[in-house]
Amino acid sequence: MTPVKFYPSKSEKVYFFGTCLVDLFYPQAGLDAIRLLEREGIEVLFPEDQTCCGQPAYTSGYQQEARAVATAQLDLFPKPWPIVVPSGSCGGMMRTHYPQLFAGTDRESQANEVAGRVYELTEFLVHVCHLKLEDSGAPEKVAMHTSCSARREMGLAEAGPALLAQLGQVELVEQARGAECCGFGGTFAVRHPEVSAAMVEDKTTAIAEAGAQRFVTSDCGCLMNIGGRFEQQHTPVQGEHIASYLWRRTS
Amino acid sequence: MRARDAILKRLRERADGPLSAPDSDFAVVTNRGWSAEERLARFEHWITSVHGEVIHTPHETWTDTLTKVLADKGMRRLALGKQHSVAVEARRALAGAEVELVDVDRDIETWQREQFESVDAGLTSTRGAIAETGSLWLWPTPDEPRLISLVPPIHIAVLDADTLEDTFFDVVKAHGWAGGMPTNALLISGPSKTADIEQTLAYGVHGPRALVVLVRHATTQAEGA
Amino acid sequence: MSLQSHDVRPQGVQTYTPREFHHQAHDALGNPQIRANFRKAMDGLMTKRRDSFADWDLETLRELGANIRLRALAKLPDLLEQLEANCEANGIRVHWAEDGEQACRIIREICESHDARSVVKGKSMVTEEMHLNAYLEQAGIEALESDLGEYLVQLNEQTPSHIIMPAIHLNTDEISEILHDKTGTERTRDVDTMTAAARQQLRERFMAADVGVSGVNFAVAETGTLCLVENEGNGRMTTTVPPVHIAVTGIEKVVEQLRDVPPLYALLTRSATGQHVTTYFNMISSPRKEGEHDGPKEVHLVLVDSGRSRIYQDDELLDTLRCIRCGACMNHCPVYTRVGGHSYGTTYPGPIGSILSPHLMGLEETKDLPTASSLCGACGEVCPVKIPIPDLLVRLRRESVGEGRGNVPGAGVKRTRKEAAAWKGFQWLATHPAVWRAGTSVPGKLRALMPAKLGVWTDYRTAPKPAGTTLHALVKRHQASKSHQPNNKSHEEEP
Numbered sequence: 001m002t003p004v005k006f007y008p009s010k011s012e013k014v015y016f017f018g019t020c021l022v023d024l025f026y027p028q029a030g031l032d033a034i035r036l037l038e039r040e041g042i043e044v045l046f047p048e049d050q051t052c053c054g055q056p057a058y059t060s061g062y063q064q065e066a067r068a069v070a071t072a073q074l075d076l077f078p079k080p081w082p083i084v085v086p087s088g089s090c091g092g093m094m095r096t097h098y099p100q101l102f103a104g105t106d107r108e109s110q111a112n113e114v115a116g117r118v119y120e121l122t123e124f125l126v127h128v129c130h131l132k133l134e135d136s137g138a139p140e141k142v143a144m145h146t147s148c149s150a151r152r153e154m155g156l157a158e159a160g161p162a163l164l165a166q167l168g169q170v171e172l173v174e175q176a177r178g179a180e181c182c183g184f185g186g187t188f189a190v191r192h193p194e195v196s197a198a199m200v201e202d203k204t205t206a207i208a209e210a211g212a213q214r215f216v217t218s219d220c221g222c223l224m225n226i227g228g229r230f231e232q233q234h235t236p237v238q239g240e241h242i243a244s245y246l247w248r249r250t251s
Numbered sequence: 252m253r254a255r256d257a258i259l260k261r262l263r264e265r266a267d268g269p270l271s272a273p274d275s276d277f278a279v280v281t282n283r284g285w286s287a288e289e290r291l292a293r294f295e296h297w298i299t300s301v302h303g304e305v306i307h308t309p310h311e312t313w314t315d316t317l318t319k320v321l322a323d324k325g326m327r328r329l330a331l332g333k334q335h336s337v338a339v340e341a342r343r344a345l346a347g348a349e350v351e352l353v354d355v356d357r358d359i360e361t362w363q364r365e366q367f368e369s370v371d372a373g374l375t376s377t378r379g380a381i382a383e384t385g386s387l388w389l390w391p392t393p394d395e396p397r398l399i400s401l402v403p404p405i406h407i408a409v410l411d412a413d414t415l416e417d418t419f420f421d422v423v424k425a426h427g428w429a430g431g432m433p434t435n436a437l438l439i440s441g442p443s444k445t446a447d448i449e450q451t452l453a454y455g456v457h458g459p460r461a462l463v464v465l466v467r468h469a470t471t472q473a474e475g476a
Numbered sequence: 477m478s479l480q481s482h483d484v485r486p487q488g489v490q491t492y493t494p495r496e497f498h499h500q501a502h503d504a505l506g507n508p509q510i511r512a513n514f515r516k517a518m519d520g521l522m523t524k525r526r527d528s529f530a531d532w533d534l535e536t537l538r539e540l541g542a543n544i545r546l547r548a549l550a551k552l553p554d555l556l557e558q559l560e561a562n563c564e565a566n567g568i569r570v571h572w573a574e575d576g577e578q579a580c581r582i583i584r585e586i587c588e589s590h591d592a593r594s595v596v597k598g599k600s601m602v603t604e605e606m607h608l609n610a611y612l613e614q615a616g617i618e619a620l621e622s623d624l625g626e627y628l629v630q631l632n633e634q635t636p637s638h639i640i641m642p643a644i645h646l647n648t649d650e651i652s653e654i655l656h657d658k659t660g661t662e663r664t665r666d667v668d669t670m671t672a673a674a675r676q677q678l679r680e681r682f683m684a685a686d687v688g689v690s691g692v693n694f695a696v697a698e699t700g701t702l703c704l705v706e707n708e709g710n711g712r713m714t715t716t717v718p719p720v721h722i723a724v725t726g727i728e729k730v731v732e733q734l735r736d737v738p739p740l741y742a743l744l745t746r747s748a749t750g751q752h753v754t755t756y757f758n759m760i761s762s763p764r765k766e767g768e769h770d771g772p773k774e775v776h777l778v779l780v781d782s783g784r785s786r787i788y789q790d791d792e793l794l795d796t797l798r799c800i801r802c803g804a805c806m807n808h809c810p811v812y813t814r815v816g817g818h819s820y821g822t823t824y825p826g827p828i829g830s831i832l833s834p835h836l837m838g839l840e841e842t843k844d845l846p847t848a849s850s851l852c853g854a855c856g857e858v859c860p861v862k863i864p865i866p867d868l869l870v871r872l873r874r875e876s877v878g879e880g881r882g883n884v885p886g887a888g889v890k891r892t893r894k895e896a897a898a899w900k901g902f903q904w905l906a907t908h909p910a911v912w913r914a915g916t917s918v919p920g921k922l923r924a925l926m927p928a929k930l931g932v933w934t935d936y937r938t939a940p941k942p943a944g945t946t947l948h949a950l951v952k953r954h955q956a957s958k959s960h961q962p963n964n965k966s967h968e969e970e971p
């Protein structure tokens with residue numbers, strides 16, 4: 001879906017857009033992502049006025065509200081540095097939907113310019129930083145859940161697994177129907193809770209049956225959903241954002 | 252014609268303005284460049300994968316093959332045309348055989364129940380075939396009407412190997428279909444089938460349960476019909 | 477043009493309505509048989525589709541498919557006129573219908589002009605859309621479905637649950653019971669035996685039918701040709717055996733040229749069922765000609781609008797009309813896979829149904845459908861003509877809450893003061909960074925957005941726990957600790 005992207009060489013600085021879910025529920029994942037980038041010698045700029053990309057309102061049909069929220073983010077990245085986002089969902093919103101959201105408005109060219117600089121974290125680590133990792137953790141079986149936005153909207157099915165593959169002690173297990181949605185879908189989980197529940201039930205079953213001791217994901221919505229289901233079932237499979245997992249095992 | 256004019260008017264006075272039509276590049280459905288052997292291999296692979304039977308025969312002895320197929324399958328009544336060389340040769344070869352030949356140059360209204368209930372097989376010529384999908388193409392004629400490839404339990408189709416082409420697109424183009432279509436043009440790729448009962452394949456649901464393709468190969472002097 | 481112009485809901489037939497999506501989905505989710513049938517079927521279809529495209533440059537082929545459909549839509553009024561002219565020149569009589577009711581009436585009148593009492597049908601979604609069977613029934617004309625799946629569903633007094641595989645919700649045992657109860661067929665688990673029984677039953681009906689009614693997969697303007705794609709042969713029977721053939725199609729099914737057909741056919745069969753080709757590709761260009769011995773003496777084509785010309789007006793919504801009805805979007809939809817086709821309560825279920833039905837039935841009736849998607853994108857990824865289904869779902873969500881262009885009937889019907897206020901609240905919060913940064917109090921405020929509904933989250937999962945701190949706070953601390961190291965000083969004037 002995403003056209004082939006030509007990646008720039010590693011820049012001296014990047015902007016970091018943390019996303020609202022990371023900000024409020026998984027701040028450690030955001031910090032770990034920043035530390036991974038800094039370890040590559042990149043200066044990470046964190047615009048203080050960032051809030052949310054506007055996606056919840058956008059996918060709910062509240063276009064004006066989404067545009068207002070998105071507008072408030074557009075001015076946060078004045079220099080031409082890449083914008084790194086630790087989420088395929090928010091990254092996809094900014095890269096794919098900002099141009100649509102602002103089409104025909106006086107912010108159109110700014111939105112297009114910003115969108116062109118947006119990278120999902122694993123994408124940036126793999127394709128721009130060419131990150132090399134040395135695993136210092138214990139042997140572990142891990143399942144990767146790539147979010148649907150990362151996979152389809154941003155075309156990043158391979159990025160997360162490529163990073164995990166560098167961890168010598170980690171065995172990446174293959175789950176049944178790995179490409180299927182976990183059932184989060186933002187407000188979908190709230191508007192259609194039973195359908196969403198059936199989906200996350202199948203997802204946790206597939207991960208557990210694959211023999212994973214842990215699952216990692218690059219999106220906190222999926223993490224909250226899958227992890228919350230495991231926790232409620234008292235299944236001892238832990239979830240973690242891929243940034244934290246990589247940092248923890250290599251620092 | 253009120254509805255017609257109203258619909259066309261709405262379409263013509265489109266609110267968001269006229270649309271521009273893109274050009275199409277058809278390269279992806281043509282230019283396969285297969286050799287005759289490859290074409291034949293692909294045709295056979297695909298049509299047998301959907302339960303079609305392929306029997307190769309030298310052109311000059313094809314009616315012997317036909318006779319044998321009919322005998323092997325216990326066919327007693329065979330529907331076929333009169334004018335196409337396939338029908339002419341088959342009639343000649345089967346004249347003394349046990350198989351009863353059923354004329355099809357009759358309006359269907361006069362023999363519908365007979366066709367539905369007491370014909371064992373239909374024999375037809377084909378105009379050619381498509382390697383990419385394992386499909387025969389037929390343009391039924393008064394001599395070989397539409398239903399004889401559909402109603403009898405077995406359809407025997409005669410194909411000359413040298414009429415195989417690569418793709419459907421190639422056939423449409425090479426034979427100038429757009430210049431004049433017959434009443435009915437058909438691609439047939441195997442016997443009738445269904446998977447409507449729990450995705451289990453079953454053959455012969457409405458049409459023939461078997462499709463036998465006699466592929467005639469030209470020998471040194473013999474030419475395709 | 478009215479929506480739901482004629483309510484001839486099939487009598488005695490088990491009906492579903494999109495208004496009851498939640499209840500119907502609830503029932504389906506709780507039915508292990510339904511869940512298992514769909515999961516098994518969809519898993520198989522996804523694998524087969526993938527394998528069938530293995531040797532293809534699929535992206536290029538999809539690009540061509542989309543391009544052909546776009547070209548046809550760009551020239552739609554001209555092509556419809558050309559189609560009409562060429563069909564008429566070939567002897568096919570062309571009728572136009574503003575909506576389903578008009579189409580039903582046209583079909584009934586043709587039937588009546590032949591004193592027809594018995595109609596046999598090949599698979600046609602557009603006639604499902606207009607409840608043709610029930611309409612004809614009321615006019616004293618029996619309409620019998622001949623596609624095996626449709627036949628079984630009709631015997632079971634249901635409607636199809638999938639556009640390509642109508643009886644996909646039934647398993648072998650259930651079908652055996654249906655055939656036993658309704659036709660006296662001996663109970664069996666043998667699919668060949670059941671198929672043979674249905675063949676026998678339907679052959680009698682083909683012979684007796686006065687009229688055959690079919691759909692159309694592609695109508696070729698250039699030659700006035702109607703193309704039908706099928707495996708069973710019932711489509712050929714329907715269009716060849718009865719003395720009159722009526723083909724019914726939406727106005728968007730037209731393509732410009734004959735050469736446009738092979739790429740679309742290649743995409744259709746592989747996307748739908750993973751077949752490299754179907755058994756029959758049946759191209760009809762005229763009624764029986766002088767000297768020909770079979771085929772219908774009369775062929776009619778009914779072109780149905782039913783809201784399509786309204787969809788046509790809008791640049792974004794237009795993409796909906798590219799659809800070639802393969803069903804790949806439903807086969808790959810994690811929601812459809814779990815709730816099945818009937819839950820949607822519409823003729824077209826799954827993702828394509830959720831972007832098409834609101835135009836046909838109005839948003840009031842269908843307001844729960846555009847939200848019945850996690851926007852996972854699987855549908856758009858497999859669509860053979862590259863319809864941006866997720867974007868269209870979002871567009872319809874906008875229309876539902878009155879923030880679209882108002883080009884969909886029932887626009888704004890889902891907007892409630894409470895929800896609108898909640899999103900205004902979200903907007904306010906997210907555009908006041910200082911308040912946002914106030915930190916831990918924010919999650920509480922966000923949760924207040926949907927107080928009544930967030931509770932359902934915890935029926936199946938533990939509640940999300942707001943962290944004790946925020947990323948904003950962590951970053952501040954992190955930067956402070958770094959700034960003690962002189963070599964890390966930022967040269968940037970920003971944060």
